[in-house]
Amino acid sequence: MTNLTKLTIAGALNGLSKGEFTAEELTEAHIKATEAKRALNAFITETPDMARDQAKESDARRQAGKAGALDGIPLGIKDLFCTKGVLTSAASHILDGFTPQYESTVTANLKAAGAVSLGKLNLDEFAMGSSNLTSYYGGAVNPWTKTSDPSAKLVPGGSSGGSAAAVAARMVMGATGTDTGGSIRQPAAFCGITGIKPTYGRCSRWGVVAFASSLDQPGPMARTVEDCALLLGAMAGHDPKDSTSAPVAVPNFAAALTGDIRGLKVGIPQEYRPDGLNAEVSQAWEQGIQWLKDAGATPVEISLPHTKYALPVYYIVAPAEASSNLARYDGVRFGLRVPGTSLDDMYKKTRAAGFGKEVRRRIMIGTYVLSAGYYDAYYAKAQKVRRLIAEDFTKAFQTVDVILTPTAPSAAFGMTETTDDPVTMWLNDVFTIPTSLAGLPGLSLPVGLNSDGLPLGLQLIGRPFDEETLFKVAGVMETAASFTAVPEGV
Amino acid sequence: MAYVIQGETGDWELVIGLEVHAQVISKAKLFSGAATEFGAEPNSQVSFVDAGFPGMLPVINALCVEQAVRTGLGLKAQINLTSVFARKNYFYADLPQGYQISQYELPIVGEGTLLIDLPDGTTKAVGIERLHLEQDAGKSMHDQHPTKSFIDLNRSGVALMEIVSKPDMRSPEEAGAYLTKLRTILRYLETCDGNMQEGSMRCDANVSVRPVGEQGLRTRCEIKNVNSIRFVQQAIEYEARRHIDVYESGGDIRQETRLFDSGKGETRSMRSKEHAHDYRYFPDPDLLPLVIGQNFVDGIKATLPELPDDKKARFMADFGLNAYDAGVLVAERASADFFEEVAKGRDSKMAANWIMGDFFATMNSGDYSWEKPPVTAANLGGMIDLIKDGTISTRLAKDVFIFMVESGKSPAAIVEEKGLKQVTDTGAIEKAIDEVFAANPDKVAEVKGGKDKLMGWFVGQVMKATQGKANPAMLNELIAKKFKE
Amino acid sequence: MSLDKGTVRAIAELARIDVPEDELDHLAGELSGILTFVEHLSEVNTDGIAPMNSVADLGLPMRADIVTDGNQAEAVLANAPDAMDGFFTVPKVVE
Missing domain, CATH: 1.10.10.410 (Arc Repressor Mutant, subunit A)
Structure with a gap:
C-alpha cells in the first residue's frame, strides 16, 4: 500500500481492476504525497476534497462494472485548463479569483474517462517561459538535484513545469500539459519523465487559456510511454467547438507499442548538432541512435535547412498571437481590476499590474510586429519562413519515418542561474520550436542522467497524426534506456 | 441637374461613400450559439464566447455565410470562394475579446453594383466595393450611472454584413436613395430586416467635398452610426457645409470620426475615437480560411427571389405601369405580391391606383401590416370587379372600401347589405x-x-x-x- | 532595429499597459534586442511563398443556425469585478 505512488498508470489500472486497492486508497496516497512535497510548489490549487469525492464515485462505477479507461487514476491539471468551479489562474495575477463556469474539453474528456483530479498545477504565466519562474505564484521546483550541489534548487523547465515536477515527484500519476514551443517536452526532459505534444488539432483547445492559437496544443505528461499513450487516448478527439480540431479518429495509442521497429528509418538532422552542443547531450543522442540501430531501425542523416530560423519565426508569431489573445484581460468581465480615472486608465493600470514582466514584454513585441508599417516585414515574413520550415519536415518525411533529436540543449539549470536576457533564455526551446511551427507531434523521453545526476531527454518527431509511430519508437527506446532513476526523496 | 452647394468662393460638389452594417437574419450568432433576438434582458443572450472568456473559441454559423453570399448575389457582386477572417484589434468596453472578428484582405463578397432610383424617375449605378462578415460589438450605456458606463453583451457576436459602397454618390438624395434601395434588396433577400430604429441596419457616411471640376478626392470624415435615412441625409448636408466653411475660411479638414447629433442637426468629433487607430489586423488563428464551393453559390443563386429592378421592369412591360408606379409597388416584396394578386386578370392601372391611393393611406394610418392588411387582396380585387361590371360606381366604391376596412366582409356582401348597388334603371x-x-x-x-x-x-x-x-x-x-x- | 522611447511609449499605449517613464529606456533596449534577433529572417528568400497562418490542412467547419447557448446571465456575470443590475460596468465613457 505504501508504494501506490510508485505505480504506473497502467499498473494502477491493473491493480484497481483486480481489486488490489481502491481508487480512494490510490487517491489518498497521492494526496499525502502532494502534502508532503508542497515545498516543490508544483500546485497552484489543490483540490483534495473534490478528489476524494471523485475517487469514491470511481469506486462505485468500478463496482457497477462501468469503469472508464482511466477510472480512479489521480492526475494533475496544468492551471491553463479551465475547470468548472475551480480557480483557473494561468499563473497570472490578472486572473485573480477567476472561477470558470465551464470545463475545458480535454479535462471533461479525462473526467468522462473516470480520472480523478488532484488540483491545478503551476506553470509559467500564460505558458510563456521555459523555467516556470514567470509564475505569479513563484516557480515550481524540480525534484531532481545536482549531485555536485544538492542544495541548489533547479527549475523544472517550462511552461508545464508544475506538471513535470508533480509527475516526477510522484504526487500525481500523470498530468496535462500544453505545448506552444516546447512547454511539454522541455520540462519532461528536465524532470526525467515522458511527455508528448500531439499533432496540432489532435486535442481540443476549447477551454484552454490561449497563448498562441496556431501553436498551442494540449498533451499528456507521465512516467512511461505507455502511460502517455493511455492519457492521450482519453484526452484526444475531434471537438466541434474548436474549428482547428481535426476530424480524425483516435487510435488505440497503447496498442502501437509493439516493440518492433525493424526497418524503420530514423532521421538524424544535422542542423540539431550545432557547434558547442553540450557534450553529454550529444552523447545521449548518439546512445539513442545506437539503441534504435540495435532494434533494427536505420538512422538516416537528414537536413532541415531552415532550422536556425525557427526561433526568430516563433518569437514573432507567438507574441503576435498572444498580444491579441491577451487583449481580453481588461478588468471588465473577470479577474483583476485596478481602478482608474477613465476606461483607458483602468485598462492600463489593470494590465500593468496584472501581467508579469515576460508577458508584458511579449505583448509589447507582438503589438509592435503587427502594427501598421511593420506587419509585412515581421509577421507576414515570419509566416512565410514558417512554411519553409514546415516544408523541410515534409521533405524529410518522404525518406524517414521518424526523427530523433535532443529535447533541450542542456539539463535543468538552477533557479538563480537564469539570465535577464530574454533571447538567451529562449534558446532552451531551440530543438522543440521547429516541430511546433510545423504542427507535428513531438515526444520527449528520459534516456539517462548526466554526470551531475540530472536527467536528459531525447525527442522523437513524427508525421502529422502519426503519434502511433512515436509511441512505438519511444517504447523501444524506453526499454533500452531502462531509466529507473528517481529524484531524491521519492 | 447636378447637386452643388454654393459657397462664397464658388460651387462645391459632394463625394459620398456609405458603409452599411446590416444585421444578418439568423437565429444564432455568427460564432456562438446564443440567440440574436432584439430586446432581451441584459446579458441574457450571451455565451462565454461572446463575452470573451478565457479559452473560448469561435465556430462559424453556416446560415450567416449563406446570407452573405445571397446578399452578394443580390448586389450582382463577385463571390469569393475563399475568404479569410481577420482580427481587428482595439480596446473598448463593449468589445470583450479586445478584437473584432472581421474580414480584411479577403472578404467573402467583392465588387458589385446597386441601381438607385432617383425622384425624377431616373436611375444611377452606385458601385459596391465589398461585403464582409463580422461580429457586432456589445452595447455601452452611458446614462445609467453618474460615474460608470453599463455594458450589455447581448449584441456581442451577432453577425453583421458590412456593405461598403464606392464613393459614387454626389448628393444627400442619392445617399438616401442608395439606403432605400439597399434596404429593399436586403428585405427581398430576407438577409436583413433593414430596421434602422432597432439598429439592425446602421450607416456610417464618408463625406468630402471638392470644388466643381476638381479631380481627386479631398480628406473625408466618417460620420458614425446614423440611425435613419433622413438623419443620414441631414448629417451629410451638415458635414458638407462644415467642410466648405472650413476650406473657404482657409482651414483644412482633418480626417476623423464624427457623431451626428440628431437633436441639434450637427456632427461633432468623437472623443472616444481620438486615438490614432492601428487595428493590427491579422488572420484569426482560431479560424481557418472559409472555403465555399461553386455548387454552394449556385444553389443559393437558384433560390434567389425576383429582385426589385427585374420586378419593376416586368410590371412596366406586363402591366403597363409607368416607372413611378412600378417603383412604388416594388419597394417592398409584399406590396408587389399584393399588387400582383389584385391586378391578376383585372385592370392593372385601376389596381395600382387603388393600392397606392386608398389602400396605402389606410395602411399608413392604422395598426396594419402586410400580414394583417386593412383589406385583403381578394376583396380589393372583388371590389374592382364590381366597379368594372357597373354594380358600383367609383364613388360608391370608396364607401365600400371603408366598409371593407371596418368589417372585413366581401365587397359583394357589403353592397348587398347596405343597398349600395348603383341605380342603372x-x-x-x-x-x-x-x-x-x-x-x-x-x-x-x-x-x-x-x-x-x-x-x-x-x-x-x-x-x-x-x-x-x-x-x-x-x-x-x-x-x-x-x-x- | 532599435526602438526609441517614443515608439515604446506608443506600443504601450496600443497594448494598454502602463509603463512608467523611467522604465521606457530599459524596455526599449530589451525590445530592440529581440527585434535584432528576429531580423535574421530577412536573409531568407521568401519570394512566392504563401504565409502559413495555420498548420491545419482543413476548410473552416460550420455549425447549423440553432440557438444552443445563452440564458445564463448569472454565470456570465459571476466573475465580474463590478457588475450592477445585470450589466458589466466600466468607468464612465464620454463619446
Whole structure:
C-alpha cells in the first residue's frame, strides 16, 4: 500500500481492476504525497476534497462494472485548463479569483474517462517561459538535484513545469500539459519523465487559456510511454467547438507499442548538432541512435535547412498571437481590476499590474510586429519562413519515418542561474520550436542522467497524426534506456 | 441637374461613400450559439464566447455565410470562394475579446453594383466595393450611472454584413436613395430586416467635398452610426457645409470620426475615437480560411427571389405601369405580391391606383401590416370587379372600401347589405331628374340661358336624391338629354 | 532595429499597459534586442511563398443556425469585478 505512488498508470489500472486497492486508497496516497512535497510548489490549487469525492464515485462505477479507461487514476491539471468551479489562474495575477463556469474539453474528456483530479498545477504565466519562474505564484521546483550541489534548487523547465515536477515527484500519476514551443517536452526532459505534444488539432483547445492559437496544443505528461499513450487516448478527439480540431479518429495509442521497429528509418538532422552542443547531450543522442540501430531501425542523416530560423519565426508569431489573445484581460468581465480615472486608465493600470514582466514584454513585441508599417516585414515574413520550415519536415518525411533529436540543449539549470536576457533564455526551446511551427507531434523521453545526476531527454518527431509511430519508437527506446532513476526523496 | 452647394468662393460638389452594417437574419450568432433576438434582458443572450472568456473559441454559423453570399448575389457582386477572417484589434468596453472578428484582405463578397432610383424617375449605378462578415460589438450605456458606463453583451457576436459602397454618390438624395434601395434588396433577400430604429441596419457616411471640376478626392470624415435615412441625409448636408466653411475660411479638414447629433442637426468629433487607430489586423488563428464551393453559390443563386429592378421592369412591360408606379409597388416584396394578386386578370392601372391611393393611406394610418392588411387582396380585387361590371360606381366604391376596412366582409356582401348597388334603371333616374327640375325652375332657366356651369349642380342634386347610387355616366347623359328637350 | 522611447511609449499605449517613464529606456533596449534577433529572417528568400497562418490542412467547419447557448446571465456575470443590475460596468465613457 505504501508504494501506490510508485505505480504506473497502467499498473494502477491493473491493480484497481483486480481489486488490489481502491481508487480512494490510490487517491489518498497521492494526496499525502502532494502534502508532503508542497515545498516543490508544483500546485497552484489543490483540490483534495473534490478528489476524494471523485475517487469514491470511481469506486462505485468500478463496482457497477462501468469503469472508464482511466477510472480512479489521480492526475494533475496544468492551471491553463479551465475547470468548472475551480480557480483557473494561468499563473497570472490578472486572473485573480477567476472561477470558470465551464470545463475545458480535454479535462471533461479525462473526467468522462473516470480520472480523478488532484488540483491545478503551476506553470509559467500564460505558458510563456521555459523555467516556470514567470509564475505569479513563484516557480515550481524540480525534484531532481545536482549531485555536485544538492542544495541548489533547479527549475523544472517550462511552461508545464508544475506538471513535470508533480509527475516526477510522484504526487500525481500523470498530468496535462500544453505545448506552444516546447512547454511539454522541455520540462519532461528536465524532470526525467515522458511527455508528448500531439499533432496540432489532435486535442481540443476549447477551454484552454490561449497563448498562441496556431501553436498551442494540449498533451499528456507521465512516467512511461505507455502511460502517455493511455492519457492521450482519453484526452484526444475531434471537438466541434474548436474549428482547428481535426476530424480524425483516435487510435488505440497503447496498442502501437509493439516493440518492433525493424526497418524503420530514423532521421538524424544535422542542423540539431550545432557547434558547442553540450557534450553529454550529444552523447545521449548518439546512445539513442545506437539503441534504435540495435532494434533494427536505420538512422538516416537528414537536413532541415531552415532550422536556425525557427526561433526568430516563433518569437514573432507567438507574441503576435498572444498580444491579441491577451487583449481580453481588461478588468471588465473577470479577474483583476485596478481602478482608474477613465476606461483607458483602468485598462492600463489593470494590465500593468496584472501581467508579469515576460508577458508584458511579449505583448509589447507582438503589438509592435503587427502594427501598421511593420506587419509585412515581421509577421507576414515570419509566416512565410514558417512554411519553409514546415516544408523541410515534409521533405524529410518522404525518406524517414521518424526523427530523433535532443529535447533541450542542456539539463535543468538552477533557479538563480537564469539570465535577464530574454533571447538567451529562449534558446532552451531551440530543438522543440521547429516541430511546433510545423504542427507535428513531438515526444520527449528520459534516456539517462548526466554526470551531475540530472536527467536528459531525447525527442522523437513524427508525421502529422502519426503519434502511433512515436509511441512505438519511444517504447523501444524506453526499454533500452531502462531509466529507473528517481529524484531524491521519492 | 447636378447637386452643388454654393459657397462664397464658388460651387462645391459632394463625394459620398456609405458603409452599411446590416444585421444578418439568423437565429444564432455568427460564432456562438446564443440567440440574436432584439430586446432581451441584459446579458441574457450571451455565451462565454461572446463575452470573451478565457479559452473560448469561435465556430462559424453556416446560415450567416449563406446570407452573405445571397446578399452578394443580390448586389450582382463577385463571390469569393475563399475568404479569410481577420482580427481587428482595439480596446473598448463593449468589445470583450479586445478584437473584432472581421474580414480584411479577403472578404467573402467583392465588387458589385446597386441601381438607385432617383425622384425624377431616373436611375444611377452606385458601385459596391465589398461585403464582409463580422461580429457586432456589445452595447455601452452611458446614462445609467453618474460615474460608470453599463455594458450589455447581448449584441456581442451577432453577425453583421458590412456593405461598403464606392464613393459614387454626389448628393444627400442619392445617399438616401442608395439606403432605400439597399434596404429593399436586403428585405427581398430576407438577409436583413433593414430596421434602422432597432439598429439592425446602421450607416456610417464618408463625406468630402471638392470644388466643381476638381479631380481627386479631398480628406473625408466618417460620420458614425446614423440611425435613419433622413438623419443620414441631414448629417451629410451638415458635414458638407462644415467642410466648405472650413476650406473657404482657409482651414483644412482633418480626417476623423464624427457623431451626428440628431437633436441639434450637427456632427461633432468623437472623443472616444481620438486615438490614432492601428487595428493590427491579422488572420484569426482560431479560424481557418472559409472555403465555399461553386455548387454552394449556385444553389443559393437558384433560390434567389425576383429582385426589385427585374420586378419593376416586368410590371412596366406586363402591366403597363409607368416607372413611378412600378417603383412604388416594388419597394417592398409584399406590396408587389399584393399588387400582383389584385391586378391578376383585372385592370392593372385601376389596381395600382387603388393600392397606392386608398389602400396605402389606410395602411399608413392604422395598426396594419402586410400580414394583417386593412383589406385583403381578394376583396380589393372583388371590389374592382364590381366597379368594372357597373354594380358600383367609383364613388360608391370608396364607401365600400371603408366598409371593407371596418368589417372585413366581401365587397359583394357589403353592397348587398347596405343597398349600395348603383341605380342603372333609366326610369328611376329620370324620375329623380324630373323632381329636381320641378323644384328648381329658375336654375333650369339659367342653364338653358347658357350658364353651363350649373349642370354640375344638377348632377349633384340628383345624386343626392338617389343617395349617391345613380350610375354617374347614365346620370350625366340623361341630364344633358333633359336640357335639350 | 532599435526602438526609441517614443515608439515604446506608443506600443504601450496600443497594448494598454502602463509603463512608467523611467522604465521606457530599459524596455526599449530589451525590445530592440529581440527585434535584432528576429531580423535574421530577412536573409531568407521568401519570394512566392504563401504565409502559413495555420498548420491545419482543413476548410473552416460550420455549425447549423440553432440557438444552443445563452440564458445564463448569472454565470456570465459571476466573475465580474463590478457588475450592477445585470450589466458589466466600466468607468464612465464620454463619446
